[in-house]
Amino acid sequence: MPAITKAKRVTRRKLSRKEALAPERIAEILKRLRAAYPGVVCALNHRNAWELMVATILSAQCTDVRVNMVTPTLFKLYPTPKAMAKAPAAAIEEIIRSTGFFRNKTRSLLGAAQLITQKYGGEVPQTMEELLKVPGVARKTANVVLGSWYKIADGVVVDTHVYRIARRLDLTTAETAEKVEEDLMRVIPQDRWIDFSHELIHHGRAICIARKPRCIDCPLENICYAPDKTYSTV
Numbered sequence: 001m002p003a004i005t006k007a008k009r010v011t012r013r014k015l016s017r018k019e020a021l022a023p024e025r026i027a028e029i030l031k032r033l034r035a036a037y038p039g040v041v042c043a044l045n046h047r048n049a050w051e052l053m054v055a056t057i058l059s060a061q062c063t064d065v066r067v068n069m070v071t072p073t074l075f076k077l078y079p080t081p082k083a084m085a086k087a088p089a090a091a092i093e094e095i096i097r098s099t100g101f102f103r104n105k106t107r108s109l110l111g112a113a114q115l116i117t118q119k120y121g122g123e124v125p126q127t128m129e130e131l132l133k134v135p136g137v138a139r140k141t142a143n144v145v146l147g148s149w150y151k152i153a154d155g156v157v158v159d160t161h162v163y164r165i166a167r168r169l170d171l172t173t174a175e176t177a178e179k180v181e182e183d184l185m186r187v188i189p190q191d192r193w194i195d196f197s198h199e200l201i202h203h204g205r206a207i208c209i210a211r212k213p214r215c216i217d218c219p220l221e222n223i224c225y226a227p228d229k230t231y232s233t234v
Contacts, residue, residue, distance in 0.1 A: 015225055020170035021187050025223060029169065030192055032219045033199040040198040042148040045071060049124035049149040050081055050116070053134075056141045057108050062099040070096055081122050084113035108136025128154045139181065147194040156184045157197035161204025168208065168226035 019025070043064040046052035051071065058067045074095050078084035092106045099105065112134045116124060124145060125131055131142035139155060146152040156162070158177040166172050172183035188196050207214045215221050215231040222234050
């Protein structure tokens with residue numbers, strides 16, 4: 001592997017939308033991601049749809065590592081929506097405090113637990129329409145639950161990693177998570193939506209990090225023209 005100091009000066013060749021979204025380029029991106037992250041799964045520890053929903057709500061503005069440190073105690077004390085619906089807010093706040101925004105997250109968890117208990121008999125719903133009515137659940141959380149637990153590809157999970165890397169790869173120029181998801185749903189085959197999100201998330205943690213991407217180690221480097229690359233062979 002050549003030293004970074006010997007890398008070519010990073011230049012930006014602006015891809016046209018036709019070049020960026022060419023089917024053969026999309027296929028190559030998907031092929032390389034699958035090879036780099038085979039069998040990748042959601043990093044949030046969970047045993048059922050309810051636990052996954054709770055963990056995803058807690059993951060907002062928080063690392064998955066921290067969430068996985070908090071949820072064992074939370075699920076031991078309140079293992080079901082019915083149990084959590086009856087929990088004192090102060091008790092939940094104390095358990096999840098280290099995840100940040102703990103008061104708002106507690107309100108979301110209690111609201112979700114109460115709604116799912118009262119309206120859905122304790123079972124997390126399996127449609128986007130129903131999930132979006134649950135307190136604390138937006139499209140990202142709904143897509144995580146549908147994709148990772150129910151294996152339903154209704155959309156593409158767009159977290160900070162997916163948002164950043166999709167734009168770096170010129171798969172979208174959108175500036176909101178909602179618009180990025182819409183663009184990705186148009187260019188990524190539906191049968192790859194679930195795994196594609198997991199792959200980009202893991203890639204964002206391991207290689208394509210926010211401030212100093214490790215481009216020299218990236219399997220996508222020679223088909224990426226991001227302006228903030230730290231190494232380039234193209």
